[in-house]
Amino acid sequence: MSDQPVEPAYDRLRSRARQLLLARGGIASEEQLIEALFGSLGNRRLWAPFLAQLLETDAEIVRRPDGTWALRRRPLVPSEGWPRSFVALDVETTGLRPARHRIIEIGAVRYEDGCCVERFSVLVNPHRRLPVYIVRLTGIRDEDLLTAPSFVDVAAAFRVFLGESTVIGYNVGFDLDFLNAELRRIGQGPLPNPALDVLPLARALLTANGRYDLDAICRSIGLARGTRHRALPDAEATAVLYLHLVERAEQVGYRSPSDLQPAATRRTIVVEPVARGRAVLDQRLLADTPELPGVYLMRDALGRVLYVGKARNLRQRVRSYFSQPLGYTRKMDGLLESVAEIETVVTGSELEALLLESQFVQRYKPPYNTQLRNHEAYPYVKVELGRPWPRLMLARQRDDDDAVYVGPFRSTAAARSVVELLHQLLPLRTCHRSFRDARSYGRPCLQLTLGRCIGPCTGCVTPDEYRALVDCALRYLSGETSVVVERAQQLLADAVERLDFERAARLRDLLRRSEELVFSHRLVRQTISGRPCVIVTPCPETGDRAFLLIVAGRLWARVVADPREHDAAVAARLGAAWERAQQAAPWTLDQDSLDAAVIIARWLSEHAEDPTVFFLEHPVDWLALVRNGRSLPASAFAVHAPVDDENGTTKRTRGADSERGTQCEGTPGKHRRARPSLHALRSVADPHSGGAR
The missing domain is CATH 1.10.10 (Arc Repressor Mutant, subunit A)
Structure with missing residues (x-):
């Protein structure tokens, strides 16, 4: 040696x-x-x-x-002429015709300045058997899709992930045609996003021996491929390929996709709309719009509410619609042409704007507030404790039975992820047997063979052993997540050790979505069971202060102080509202009240240390509280300005949820053009709360 x-x-x-x-x-x-x-x-x-x-x-x-x-070097960052922020996507389907075939998998990756910052991957149940050649091509089997969500359940989350980003893909027209066909089936409009096809770039910049499929192109530039014909890996490969093609294009002098247009065989970038809002909007709509924070309602000529939004500066926000291109986003296509009146409601705080906006959305169901309007469909997780061998499932409503209902939850897809995760970790039955007579026992189903059920039908498990699994699921749903998380992490590690990265990724995604949902639910429950508080906000009606009484996670009353009113009088009204709250029967979180509860819980989790929040201790000195609240300087309310709605330019805070709605007892401030909306608010307010003077 x-x-x-x-x-x-x-x-x-x-x-x-x-x-x-x-x-x-x-x-x-x-x-x-x-x-x-x-x-x-x-x-x-x-x-x-x-x-x-x-x-x-x-x-x-x-x-x-x-x-x-x-x-190791800086990320490949395209120059200004090329999309630098984009979403690369790919779909797997049951065939090649969007009108006849269905999507079975969606994968997407978001890139910012050359770096991947977020991924999206989901299997989709096509509600039909897969052709054999698709199974061989993708490796996706019918049993993989049995518990997968339908497209209608993932559409909202996918559109939120896309936002208004430029979409890129390899032969992206194929992917967009399928996505738009699925959207049409559920009554939604097509994706409005600009699109860039990587295939014409590859044809213009590379020679791949006559072959221009994704694998051949990647091999020609030395990009190794792992899993093929799966949505997320193909989307990731497309994103990396795009960055390398842009680098090559810039080296030979191409500064934008339009420079390559003659070499492309199809349209690459969606053309900009030419008409803008000023062509159809009446300038008089701006005349009475104040430069104050609040909520605005767009109405048509018949008085119907088309859209509800919120803004830091109502006048500036409304003015922005005049310069916005018509059809800038497809979901807003036709809105500006239909607007005949814009009503405004001035609010003094972000919390009031969020609650008022969500209340209006729930009440009027505006057609252009597209996301998560239907609070009646918020699901529960149901555990059938009244049955001999309880099942775990989703339920659309709370029935008067012996079951335990956890929720409701605002995301059906996330709630489905929780149920799927628990079924993967805890071998609870999913069959429809009644177990009320001997016919339900014997003849075990495939779930037992696959190890997904402990098999109560075989008599090999005791009720106590089965109930221990049910109790573990209930503890997880109530927020005690340690046992389930440990099991999930162990299964994830086992999958990685077996090199089953697809299952590991699926478990990781299920665990992440489930943890987010359980955390949000636990936050709401903690707020409901936590200490009551009073939140002090500026009052645009009187120029003084408004006192928001939060009891059991609800806005119980909004007491408005008038500058001419003595502190003792305000304290007396606030104390009277508190007494009524103490005498009221306990309330149950339901689908109607969930949105407001989530908004309040998130707002308090972010602002609990603000000087404007006073947590109540028994006995309450209402006079001292009112004096302290009225003496707060204007600088204390800087964090209370409402953020712009989702179509504005200002970034939304975590608590901002612009398209949720629920009723509350408050009556936020008004502008003189919003008198009908204010009257509607009064009809649901506590008539004794002092909310309306």
């Missing part, structure tokens, strides 16, 4: 690897590096671990998510 140190030899190999990467534009596949460093591919599985050990210790080389190796 030679006495020569091994490390210098490793250094030489690393140096050769860096030279190869530099010669190939900074990136190379695992196969290319093995062949260059060790003479030939030989047994790739033998050399791959050694290559990883060799290069992972090199500070100048990094392994990319797609399995390739690259020189």
Whole structure:
């Protein structure tokens, strides 16, 4: 054996690897590096671990998510002429015709300045059997889709993920045609996002021996592919390919997609609309709009509410519609042409704006407030404790039975994820047997063979053992997540060890969505059971202060102080509202009250330390509270300005939920053009709360 140190030899190999990467534009596949460093591919599985050990210790080389190796450098950031913020997407389908076939998987990745910042992946139940060739092509089986959500259940979350980003794809027209066909089936308009097709870029910039499928193009530039014909890996590959193509385009002088237009075989970027809001909106709509924070309602010529939004500056927000391109977003297509009147309601705080906006959305159901309007459909998680072997399922309403109902929840997809996660971790039955007679026992179903059910029908499990699993699920739903999380992490680790990365990713996503939902529900329950409080806000009606009494997570009363009114009188009215709240019967969180409860819970979680929030201790000194509230300086309310609605330019806070609605007892401030809306609010207010003077 030679006495020569091994490390210098490793250094030489690393140096050769860096030279190869530099010669190939900074990136190379695992196969290319093995062949260059060790003479030939030989047994790739033998050399791959050694290559990883060799290069992972090199500070100048990094392994990319797609399995390739690259020189560590700044991310590939397109210049200003190219989309720098985009969503790359891919869909897997049951066939090639959008009108006849269905989507079975959606994958998307969001990139900001050359870096992947967010991923979206979901299987979709097409409610039909998969063709054999699709199973062979994708590896997706019918049983994988049995518990998957329908497209209608994932559409809202996917549109939120897309936002208004530019969509890129490889032959992106295929993906968009299928997505728009699915959207039409559920009564929604097509995606309005600008789109960029990577295929014409590849044809213009690369020679792939006549083949321009995604795999061939990736191989031609040294991008290694892992899983093929699955939505998320294909979307990730498309994003990486796009960044490399843009880099090549810029090197040869192309500064934007339009420079390559003659070489493209299809339209790449959706053209900008030419008409703007000023062409159809009456300038007189701005005449009485105040430069104050609040909520606005857009009405048509018949007085119907078309859209509800909120803004820091109502006049500035309404003015922005005059310069907005018509059809800028498809979901707003036709709105500006239909607006005949804009009503405004001035509010003194973000919380009031959120509650008022959501109340209006729930009451009027405006057609252009598209997301999550239907609070009546918010699901519960139902546990059938009244049955011999309880099941876990989703329910649309709370029945008068012996079951336990947890919820409701605002996201059906997230609630479905919770149920799926618990079924994967806890082998509870999913069958429809009644277990009321002997016919329900024996003849176990496939779930037992697959290990997904403990098998009460076989008599091999005791009621106590089964009930322990049910109790574990109930504890998780109530917020005690440690046991379920540990089980999920163990299953995830086992899947990774088996190299079953698809199952690991599925478990990870289920756990993340479930944890978010359980955390949100726990936050609401804690607010309901927590200490009552009074929130002091500016009062636009009187120029003084308004006192919002929050009891059991509800806005119980809004007491308005007049500058001419003594502190004792305000304190007396606030104390009287408190006494009525103490005498009222306990309330149950339901679908009608969930939105307001979530808004209040999130707002308090972010602003609990604000000087404007006074938590109540028995006995309450109402006079001192009123004096302290009225003496607060204007600077104390800086955080209370409402954020702009989702079509504004201001970033929304976590508590901002512009398209949820519920009734509350408050009567936020008015502007003289909003008198009908204010009257409607009074009809649901506590008539004794002092909310309306």
